[in-house]
Amino acid sequence: MxxxxxxxxxxxxxxxxxxxxxxxxxxxxxxxxxxxxxxxxxxxxxxxxxxxxxxxxxxxxxxxxxxxxxxxxxxxxxxxxxxxxxxxxxxxxxxxxxxxxxxxxxxxxxxxxxxxxxxxxxxxxxxxxxxxAPPLTVFIIIVLGHAATVAWGLTIRNRRALVTSLRERAAAAEVEAQLRAERSEREARQSIAREMHDVLGHRLSLLSVHAGALAYARTAPPDDVGRAAEVVRENAHRALQDLRDVIGVLRAPVGELPLPAVPDVLELVEEARASGTEVELQDDAGLTTGERTIPEVQGRTIYRMVQESLTNARKHAPGAPVTVRISGRPDDVVVAELTNMRPATTPQYPQGSGTGLRGLDERTRLVNGTLDHGPTDRGGWRVRLRLPWPT
Incomplete structure (x- = not known):
């Protein structure tokens, strides 16, 4: 065939x-x-x-x-x-x-x-x-005619090459602009995912801790149950409010809605203490009290680091004391470190997905900083953030 x-x-x-x-x-x-x-x-x-x-x-x-x-x-x-x-x-x-x-x-x-x-x-x-006509004149006319023909052809050829080059550049610029738009869209999605994780993860961890306490201590006094239920209700309300704020930031023009800064770390510490976590704050840089200021991007990165670390401490080291240290000086670096001790009880979530730390590491690299985390010699966990402190 x-x-x-x-x-x-x-x-x-x-x-x-x-x-x-x-x-x-x-x-x-x-x-x-x-x-x-x-x-x-x-x-x-x-x-x-x-x-x-x-x-x-x-x-x-x-x-x-x-x-x-x-x-x-x-x-x-x-x-x-x-x-x-x-x-x-x-x-x-x-x-x-x-x-x-x-x-x-x-x-x-x-x-x-x-x-x-x-x-x-x-x-x-x-x-x-x-x-x-004399032979020399005829020869000159022949040479000049051929030179003019070649010059005319080269002019048109160079013009066509220029037009082709401009078209290729325009096509390349269009492809590059499309790639930039796709990259910007991807970065925007990643930024939204980080914001949603940081904001809701913190609140939901509080809800999980107190809801677990209510489920465990069913024979507790009514006053303790009522306080725990009030904390659950309040944090559920704040979670909804934080979600509205994030969506509002996405819908509103850039800079219209306020974003968290270093002084808001005090609120995180108070919330953690109210949930039963022993937190010690050491601020040698004077950023939480307003004595010194730091650019918004660096300040927001410090806030997200403390927020994520407190959330992880509640999930993986319930009841363990936590120490938050902020140090540094302008025109140098600022260092934020959070350390928790060994948990007294077995954590409910012994392992995490690591999404929060990956997002925090991305935030840190965007401002030319470094993020280190790992276990301590005493069985606890330490997260250390180092950022430049421009004035």
Whole structure:
């Protein structure tokens, strides 16, 4: 059995504009051939009849051959230039062919075709000189005509190359702009995910701790149950409010709604203490009290670090004392460190997904800082944030 045959697609057709250009150049070459024919007819014949017939037939075939000048520019250019040594009527077609080689061929091919054409026409003038002009004048006219043709072709060629380059640059710029937009969208999504995790994770961890306490201590006094239920209700309300704030920041123009800063760390500490976590705050830099200020981005990063670390401490080290230290000075660095002791009881969530720390590490790298975290020698856990402190 014969194998399947593959149908070859036909070559693409030339655009209408290109075909019109070809037809125009062929018409110009025919007009020049007719002028040469008329001059030969009016003058006293110098050439044998057979040579005149070959001259005119070559001129006609040369004009027809120009229809394929785009496909075989160098071959047609060399053939017509060489034919100019005996055919005067083909000289117009040879000039058109030289122009085509200049547009589509290499510089070496252009120089070769131009040299052959000048040599052939000069030889024709030496064999059958024109009595109306001196040979030197005719030679200068031939050289200048060929130089003008080559210069015209190079000008159009360079212009086309420039237009093509500009189009490629525009296409590349469009692709680059699309990539930048996709990257910005991806970064915006990551930023939204970090904000949602930081804000809701903190509140929901408080809810989980107190809801677990209510479920465990069912025989506790009514007052303790009521306080725990009040904490659950209050943090549920704050979680909803924080969610509204995050959505509001996304909808509102940039900078319209306030974002957390270092002084808001005091509120985090108070919330943790109210939930039963022993927290010690050591602020040697004076940022939480307002004695010194730090840029908003660095301040918000410190706040998110303390928030995430307190959340993790409640989840993975319930009941363990926590120490928050903030130190540093302007024009140097600021260091925020949170350390918790070994948990007294088995944590409800012994392992986490690490999403919060990864998001915090991304925040830190955006402000050229470093984040370190790991176990301590006493079985606890430490998170250390180091940021530049510009003034």
């Amino acid at each position: 014969n194998g399947p045959t593959t149908a070859h697609a036909p070559p693409p057709r030339q655009p209408l504009r290109a075909r019109l250009t070809d037809a125009t150049l062929i018409a110009i070459a025919l007009a020049l051939a007719l002028i040469s024919f008329q001059i030969q007819t009016n003058e006293t014949p110098q050439l044998p009849t057979a040579l005149l017939t070959a001259d005119r037939l070559t001129g006609l075939l040369g004009c027809i051959a120009l229809w394929w000048r785009r496909k075989y520019p160098v071959q047609i250019g060399i053939a017509l230039a060489a034919a100019s040594v005996y055919s005067e009527t083909v000289s117009g077609a040879a000039i058109v062919a030289l122009f085509t080689v200049t547009l589509h061929g290499s510089i070496r091919a252009t120089a070769a075709v131009a040299a052959i054409s000048v040599t052939a026409l000069s030889t024709y003038q030496l064999l059958w000189p024109d009595h109306l």
